[in-house]
Amino acid sequence: MIKTVIFDMDGVIVDTEPVHKYAYYQHFNELGIEVSEQLYASFTGNSTRNVFQRIKDTFNLNHDVEELILRKRHLFNEAFDTKPDLELIEGVHKLIKNLHENGMQLILASSASKSTINRVFTRFDLYQYFTHTVSGEDFPKSKPDPAIFLHAASLSVAPKEHCIVIEDSTNGVKAAKAADIYCIGYHSDNSKHQDLSLADYLIHDFEEIDFEKIKRLV
Known part of the structure; x- marks a missing residue:
């Protein structure tokens, strides 16, 4: 049993996916990269750390993964706290x-x-x-x-x-x-x-x- x-x-x-997606794409825009819907869909079920490791490798970013995580987390928290629905x-x-x-x-x-x-x-x-x-x-x-x-x-x-x-x-x-x-x-x-x-x-x-x-x- x-x-x-x-x-x-x-x-x-x-x-929370719409909030995550909003925060991710806001961050992608800041980074000047274009992430396709297909690539984004493949992130489902991954931790933020693993997502940004893949993003860093895919787009050859020089940013530190921890730095990317903190920025996305800030954008997410900001959106989460202001989303009443x-x-x-x-x-x-x-x-x-x-x-x-x-x-x-x-x-x-x-x-x-x-x-x-x-x-x-x-x-x-x-x-x-x-x-x-x-x-x-x-x-x-x-x-x-x-x-x-x-x-x-x-x-x-x-x-x-x-x-x-x-x-x-x-x-x-x-x-x-x-x-x-x-x-x-x-x-x-x-x-x-x-x-x-x-x-x-x-x-x-x-x-x-x-x-x-x-x-x-x-």
């Missing part, structure tokens, strides 16, 4: 509460930075439901590398065979499967360019799952 649900954050709990993904708060109230352990494993996770969790009062939050900035490689999910599973109250991951990105699903963890793929308008075919179970709405359904998935 499933004991632990490991959530991704961007695109699963909250849609930022909301949780429809249905996810009800699911989180339902799982928590029934004793399911919840862990966050997100490629986002610790500061972004803290902003989201504080704004929407989510810390009360999760036993751990894991940030991709603590790992040298981003999803699809499985390290973040293997670490999250190591924090579970049960072996990883009793864990599931909820993901909405190609890289996230690949990472979950590389970690040999059952994966629910959340297919939404935000993930229409993502390949979730490797997911073990696919949903289009969080109303499709609850505690009773999830505990019997594996």
Whole structure:
């Protein structure tokens, strides 16, 4: 029986992607580089550090990666704090509460930075439901590398065979499967360019799952 649900954050709990995209492209304009939509889409599920390492290599930038990260983070925080319509993904708060109230352990494993996770969790009062939050900035490689999910599973109250991951990105699903963890793929308008075919179970709405359904998935 499933004991632990490991959530991704961007695109699963909250849609910060438009804010990230705004901040990235504002920064790209400052750097004088043109990043195609196709290249940008390939960044999904990657940490900011790995994105800028790729950007630096692709465009032969002389900037220090840490410098690039700090500037983008400033632009993101500025936009995040002034965007009043930022909301949780429809249905996810009800699911989180339902799982928590029934004793399911919840862990966050997100490629986002610790500061972004803290902003989201504080704004929407989510810390009360999760036993751990894991940030991709603590790992040298981003999803699809499985390290973040293997670490999250190591924090579970049960072996990883009793864990599931909820993901909405190609890289996230690949990472979950590389970690040999059952994966629910959340297919939404935000993930229409993502390949979730490797997911073990696919949903289009969080109303499709609850505690009773999830505990019997594996």
